[in-house]
Amino acid sequence: MTTAPDRPWALLAELTHACPLHCGYCSNPLELTRRSRELDTDQWAEVMRQAGELGVVHTHLSGGEPLLRRDLAAIVTAAEHAGIYTQLVTSGVGLDRARLSELTGAGLRSVQLSVQHADPDASDRIGGRRSFADKERAAALVREAGLPLGLNVVLHRENLDAVDAVVELGLAWGVDRIELANAQFYGWGLLNRAALLPTRDQLARARDAVGRWRERLAQDGPELVWVVPDYFDGEAKPCMGGWGAVSLTVTPDGTVLPCPAAASLPDLDPPNVRDHPLDWIWDHSKAFTRYRGTDWMPDPCHSCSRRDQDFGGCRCQAHALTGDPTRPDPACHLSPDHHLIQALTEEDAAAPKGRPTPIRRRTPLRPKTAGQRL
Amino acid sequence: MSVAAVADWRPGPAPAVVLRHDRARGTDLLLLPERVVVLKGAAGTILGLCDGTRTVGDIVSELADRFPGAPVAGDVPAFLDRLRTEGWLR
Ligand code: SF4
Ligand code: SF4
Numbered sequence: 001m002t003t004a005p006d007r008p009w010a011l012l013a014e015l016t017h018a019c020p021l022h023c024g025y026c027s028n029p030l031e032l033t034r035r036s037r038e039l040d041t042d043q044w045a046e047v048m049r050q051a052g053e054l055g056v057v058h059t060h061l062s063g064g065e066p067l068l069r070r071d072l073a074a075i076v077t078a079a080e081h082a083g084i085y086t087q088l089v090t091s092g093v094g095l096d097r098a099r100l101s102e103l104t105g106a107g108l109r110s111v112q113l114s115v116q117h118a119d120p121d122a123s124d125r126i127g128g129r130r131s132f133a134d135k136e137r138a139a140a141l142v143r144e145a146g147l148p149l150g151l152n153v154v155l156h157r158e159n160l161d162a163v164d165a166v167v168e169l170g171l172a173w174g175v176d177r178i179e180l181a182n183a184q185f186y187g188w189g190l191l192n193r194a195a196l197l198p199t200r201d202q203l204a205r206a207r208d209a210v211g212r213w214r215e216r217l218a219q220d221g222p223e224l225v226w227v228v229p230d231y232f233d234g235e236a237k238p239c240m241g242g243w244g245a246v247s248l249t250v251t252p253d254g255t256v257l258p259c260p261a262a263a264s265l266p267d268l269d270p271p272n273v274r275d276h277p278l279d280w281i282w283d284h285s286k287a288f289t290r291y292r293g294t295d296w297m298p299d300p301c302h303s304c305s306r307r308d309q310d311f312g313g314c315r316c317q318a319h320a321l322t323g324d325p326t327r328p329d330p331a332c333h334l335s336p337d338h339h340l341i342q343a344l345t346e347e348d349a350a351a352p353k354g355r356p357t358p359i360r361r362r363t364p365l366r367p368k369t370a371g372q373r374l
Numbered sequence: 375m376s377v378a379a380v381a382d383w384r385p386g387p388a389p390a391v392v393l394r395h396d397r398a399r400g401t402d403l404l405l406l407p408e409r410v411v412v413l414k415g416a417a418g419t420i421l422g423l424c425d426g427t428r429t430v431g432d433i434v435s436e437l438a439d440r441f442p443g444a445p446v447a448g449d450v451p452a453f454l455d456r457l458r459t460e461g462w463l464r
Pocket of ligand 2 (some may be wrong): 236300301302304306308310312313328329332335
């Protein structure tokens, strides 16, 4: 007899893949969902209801840019009714006072704002659109509304040297939390890896800077979160806290995945909320049971003492780099494929040579109607 | 903090902190941005009384009625103070 898996705590709701920005490391899949395929308001409300029943207590309302959904407030209300704590994950573009008060009125609890760099021009360049001024205004509005505000910055070669300035920006904007997330290399990030991958030195300096800020801010400063880069330390990351263990992702068209990058994996036969209830998907679908626990693991993971800590690392990374999603994550120094990553991070291997590598960007999906507000 | 300050305090959840019962797991939770605190034992019951109107004294006597013989007079104010330090009550 097998016991039922633990209930999920969190739902990542990718409400739309449309976004006014087009960052070179976007975590959306290479194949973006068209707006005409998106779930409608009632379908998202039903997702929230079922998620609440299933045990979900937290949701990130994300995208793309979730503010592009005109029915966002209705989705917030549905989550709130289901007992789910809501956090808006936004680029800040399109967040004016009226919109924010509509959302807080609907029960929105907190906001996470992305910034691409502390320097306005660099931020606009990395995001591929003028948006820094919008972000600054959005931060002030969220503060004024009294909602907790987190700042999220994806770190890579172009902004790792500016970590001090990023923390100072967070302090100036009065945020409660600063998340410094080193870029992950699958999907768009892998496509642009040559341009994004930092040098070992750069990373070491940034890590030291974060350590100094942690000491300074320990008493009453904002919380400082450093999401480690897995290419440099020979250790696989415990991806998503385990496959189908803690959270689930619902994509704009209703596909349900154990992690936002998993759409690229073969043989998952990804289930959709249009066809199956969420509890069946969590408990029984192939997508969620395939890599749950440790039984599926081949060696060296299966006989490894760390298998319950890192779960064999990231399936998407194993697949992207080796073609086989069951192999140990090449980020791990015990993986037979570790050389694939090691070669990239050796001294100077990542140092820019000659002309800078151009960034390949997603083309922004156009909003559905011309009159739709951004 | 002085005993008098504790006695005057009418604890309530800090903004952005939500107390709720989790039916799926049969437990009480505190929900915060990026964080879930699982409340053990009577913690959820105690926090349920922290509505910003009751003083710490009211809370202690209500709990003393409900749980005769429990060491509420000493434990509860210390527990509430700890949660204030965490920033979850104010
Ligand atoms: S802000 Fe950048 S990373 Fe986020 S969804 Fe838009 S393009 Fe992708
Ligand atoms: S061999 Fe597998 S389980 Fe062991 S540390 Fe490496 S990735 Fe983790």
